[in-house]
Amino acid sequence: MTRAPKAETALDAIRKTICVSSFDGEHVLHETDLANEFGMSRTPIRQILQRLAYERLVLTRSGVGTVVTPLVEEHRSRDLCSYRGLIEAILLHDLPALSVSQHSDVLALESFANALQPDDPELQYELLTRLHAIVVQLVDDPVLADAFSASFWRALRWHMRDLASDPQRATDALRARMARLVAYEDRQASDLFARLVDPAAD
Structure with missing residues (x-):
């Protein structure tokens, strides 16, 4: 999937936050908040989250939304x-x-x-x-x-x-x-x- 430079920048930033931060418990990634943060519509944010799901850095929980995949030993x-x-x-x-x-x-x-x-x-x-x-x-x-x-x-x-x-x-x-x-x-x-x-x- 080809992404625009702005989307690539957002993907890199979100991936970095997930990898560098030590999230305890269930950390939810809200599409609207991410869209506002990166000045993008929700559609490219949704595509970014789909990419991160493929990388198993995030997952979708029913009734919750997109969450950072917990690191289970x-x-x-x-x-x-x-x-x-x-x-x-x-x-x-x-x-x-x-x-x-x-x-x-x-x-x-x-x-x-x-x-x-x-x-x-x-x-x-x-x-x-x-x-x-x-x-x-x-x-x-x-x-x-x-x-x-x-x-x-x-x-x-x-x-x-x-x-x-x-x-x-x-x-x-x-x-x-x-x-x-x-x-x-x-x-x-x-x-x-x-x-x-x-x-x-x-």
Whole structure:
């Protein structure tokens, strides 16, 4: 689905709020409030919420409306298993070599990660968003790219949950993951994707 830049900005902002905030209980997202906040009609807001539902960041409750999907610990392994499975599916395809610019962007992630502070979840979200932008464009199959993208946001949200419960440990783990990632074979997308999987999560 192609979205106008304004809708894309709203989608990014709502997704960030969901991932960065530690919502306790049932947090309702009201279409009218979101439409007013972003200066949009309810139709594009409804489309944004449908996208977030596909990413399993929100869900619809009968009699309540659209709510932020609660993070239930027993769902963690399912979400991360799906993420790993989609990476394995991507690795079955012929992947392009990274351009010099893309390779430079990957290498920059380590310096970004080394500057992270445990008490700055927004900066950690920004780092992972940059990683997402790099890797999704390497998947030629649009269906697979879309499914991987949705799974990526769920995995990211689990990181943010870990960051909220143990900031230093989660930050150190993210720095280690970025150091492992940037050691990928020069400009080889297949090696880059193989390193996206956190071995500590196995």
